[in-house]
Amino acid sequence: MTREKYAEASKAFDEVERQHPYSPWAVRAELMSAMPPYKNQKYDEAQLALDRFIELHPGNKDIDYAL
Numbered sequence: 001m002t003r004e005k006y007a008e009a010s011k012a013f014d015e016v017e018r019q020h021p022y023s024p025w026a027v028r029a030e031l032m033s034a035m036p037p038y039k040n041q042k043y044d045e046a047q048l049a050l051d052r053f054i055e056l057h058p059g060n061k062d063i064d065y066a067l
Contacts, residue, residue, distance in 0.1 A: 006036035
């Protein structure tokens with residue numbers, strides 16, 4: 001993300017979710033998966049990712065960020 005390689009970042013977030021589905025890192029990756037489409041001005045995709053996070057983790061400490 002810091003190098004503005006958003007496609008690579010998106011793949012990396014997906015890979016974290018795939019390899020470590022029940023870890024705290026997977027939850028964080030689900031939240032951060034909205035950032036690459038947002039930075040690429042694909043706001044609908046970003047909103048879908050955030051909606052998914054909110055639905056799966058309504059009590060998460062970062063829910064305000066997702067909202």
